[in-house]
Amino acid sequence: MPRKSISHKLAVSFAVLMFCIALAYALCLRVSLRESLHKQMYNELQFRYSLIEPLFSTEQNLSNWDELKSKLLSLTNAEGSRVRYWVLSDNPEFQIGGIPPEHVDLFALKDGFSQISREEKDKCPLFLLTKTIQYNNGKIPLHLIVSIDSTPYMGTLNEFTRILIFITGFGIVFVTLLGFIISRKGMKPIELLSQQAHKLAPGISGQRLDAALLPEELRGLAEAFNGVLARQEKAWLQLESFNADVAHELRTPLASIIGQTQLALSRKRKNVELEDCLASNLEEVERMASIVNDMLFLSYAQTGKQSPKLTDVSLREEAIKTAEYTEPSFTDRNIRLVIHGDVQACVDKRLFTRSLANLLENSARHAHEDTQVIVDLSCDEDLATVEVRNYGDQIESLHLERLFERFYRVDNSRSQSVTNHGLGLSIVKAVAHMHGGDTFATSSNGINSFGFTLKLKK
Structure with a gap:
């Protein structure tokens, strides 16, 4: 199911927002107008009452009742029945106003303002003002009722409501289109970014998005994408270099096997x-197998998986065992191995031994004769540090940054490729990552330091 575009979602959001605001605003206006109309009708009722009330207070003679009745009927007729007056009394002789609306008991009305509904569908409620007055010097209590038909007022309110509905609907449509x-105009920079991304051709290095043309909100995204491109280029360059190194490392033993086999088959041999030929070929095949196994291990480690076989061990004890295993490499060059410190950590003993052995073998090959190699074991907060130092030739900084890459050697001549295929330090880095750590290398004042960190389990 296709997803809606951001432009459509924004337009709908604008429409919903406009609807909510307009609805709240319209309701407030309508309620305000209705209350204003009610107040106006109450004021008019009060005004009408103030006009007729003096007639009852000044005319206290019963002989003038017919004249008073005539005046009220004249006022009602003059208003076109929009305003009506009723005078109620227990004595039928003192009642004025004719028949009240059906189903309405005027005698039940209490003094003050009130309203009554009418059964006719096209008629609006009557608003009433009821007052009790004393006539004939207080001898005759009368209920004076002034009513006003709210139909014109409610018509004004209904017309205003229709206009509000029209304006609100028009406003929603207008805001939706405008939104x-x-x-769409606001999404133009994203379209520009997309066009630039589509123009990036594969296999061409140095391609980047032009972040200068983008607004500030998208500039960070473009710069992040450029960073991805830069890292991808670096990864491709490393992959190309890696492929070349693999081809070189495997080509040499393959060429040796093929050459020796062809030579052995060129004539009859004892x-x-x-x-001897088979033994030499076996040695080359074993070397190739070692390279393949190391590559498989590095490929497994590159997936980000951690070692499942963790054991709580003393790193000093494991370092001593590893030193015994690598002792011949140090004895041949009269190099003394010293181990300082101890850390208790959860590690994969096999992988830890392998990585430390690679560091020790590397130090034994490159340390000056008649010196010493020092192994320092320490911990800092949640990391254990394994550092191997030797006394040897200074290593340039450009090499230090790449020592742990696959097949990388400071000596480009590969003079030691027969015994060392350039994956030892890469394996150290892979083991460190599998234990939540990293590698490091420094070289200064004739001391070269290589090591890795391990995350301490809590």
Whole structure:
């Protein structure tokens, strides 16, 4: 199911927002107008009452009652029945106003303002003002009722409501269209960014998005994407270099196997010569197998998986065992191995031994003869540090940054490729990452330091 565009979502959001605001505003206006109309009708009722009340207070003679009745009927007729007057009394002789609306008991009305509904569908309620007055010097209590028909007022309110509905509907449509236009215009930089991204051709290095043309909100995204492109280029360059290194490392033993095999088959050989050829070929095949196994391990470690076989061990004890294993490499060059410190950590003993052995073998190869190699074991907060220092030739900074890359050697001649295929330090880095740590290398004042960190489990 296709997803709606951001422009459509923004336009709908504008419409919903406009509807809510307009509805609240319209309701407030309508309620305000209705209350104003009610107040106006109450004021008019009060005014009408103030006009007729003196007639009852000044005319206290019963002989003038017919004249008073005539005046009220004249006022009612003059208003066109919009305003009506009723005078109620227990004595039927003192009642004025004719028949009240059906189903309305005027005698039940209490003094003050009130309203009564009418059964006719096209008629609006009557608003009334009821007052009790004393006639004939207080001898005759009368209920004076002034009513006003609210139909004209409610008609004004209904007309205002219809206009509000029209304006609100028109405003919602207008804001929706305007919001869509604004959102489309606001999305132009994203379209520009998309066009630039589509123009990036594969295989061409140095391509970047032009962040200067984008607004501030998208500039960070473009710069982040450019960073991805830069890292991708670096990864591709490393991959190309890696492929070349793999091809070189495997080509040499393959060429040796093929050459020796062709030479052995060029003429009849004695069994001893054939055995020597097979032994040499086996040595080359074992070297190739070692490279393949190391590559498989690095590929597994690159997936980000952590070692499942963690054991709480003393790193000093494991370092001593590893030192015994690598002792021949140090003895041949009269190098003394010293181990300082101890850390209790949860590690994969096999991987820890392998990585430390690679560091020790590397130090033994490059340390000056008749010196010492120092292994420092320490911890800082939640990291354990394994550092191997030796006394050797200064390593340039450009090499230090790449020592832990696959097949990278400071010596480009690959003079030691027969015994070292350039994956030892890469394995150290992979083991460190599998234990939540990282690698480091420094070189200054004739001291070269290589090591890795391990995350301490809590």
